[in-house]
Amino acid sequence: MTQLPSIAQIGEPILRQKAQAITDIRQPEIRELIELLTKRAIASKGVGIAAPQIFQSVRLFIISSHPSDRYPQAPMMKPIAMINPRILSHGTETIKDWEGCLSIPDTRGLVSRYRSIEVEYTTKDGILRQEVLTDFVARIFQHELDHLNGILFIDHVPNREDLHTEAALLHKSKLRRGET
Numbered sequence: 001m002t003q004l005p006s007i008a009q010i011g012e013p014i015l016r017q018k019a020q021a022i023t024d025i026r027q028p029e030i031r032e033l034i035e036l037l038t039k040r041a042i043a044s045k046g047v048g049i050a051a052p053q054i055f056q057s058v059r060l061f062i063i064s065s066h067p068s069d070r071y072p073q074a075p076m077m078k079p080i081a082m083i084n085p086r087i088l089s090h091g092t093e094t095i096k097d098w099e100g101c102l103s104i105p106d107t108r109g110l111v112s113r114y115r116s117i118e119v120e121y122t123t124k125d126g127i128l129r130q131e132v133l134t135d136f137v138a139r140i141f142q143h144e145l146d147h148l149n150g151i152l153f154i155d156h157v158p159n160r161e162d163l164h165t166e167a168a169l170l171h172k173s174k175l176r177r178g179e180t
Helices: 028-044 135-148 165-176
Strands: 047-049 062-063 079-088 094-101 106-113 116-122 128-134 164-165
Touching: 028 047, 028 062, 028 165, 047 135, 062 135, 079 135, 094 135, 106 135, 106 165, 116 135, 128 135, 164 165
Parallel strands: none
Antiparallel strands: 047 062, 062 079, 079 116, 094 106, 106 164, 116 128
């Protein structure tokens, strides 16, 4: 059984590098990387993970949306590998919501993202796809695409008062509900 790769943590130089395009998706290394990313996302209970997060500077990420304690309204979808992804266009409406990251544990921030985006990517089977993503899945795509460009979600939080630990957010949530 292949051991799961560790996740690069904030401060690792690879998280600030622009990832390289994948020129040949048929390489066995790419197939193996897709499998490792998928397994790592599932094991970490993440909704997405990018190759640079496991120390591979290539333009590939996995979106694996599912409901969780943090994202109870998230849609359920099978993990999807997106190779050389890009945004073709976006709507004008933005939504500010909480984000976290496997590379920045226990930290959440309010990030503004486009609500609707038209994207293009190559599937693991070599098919070029274009589709419109909205709401939570559009947020995941934008977050993971940022990783491929050396950007972290905290870079989108201009007001540092909008950065919190998981424990602080849980405490605030309980206070709002009248719990102690």
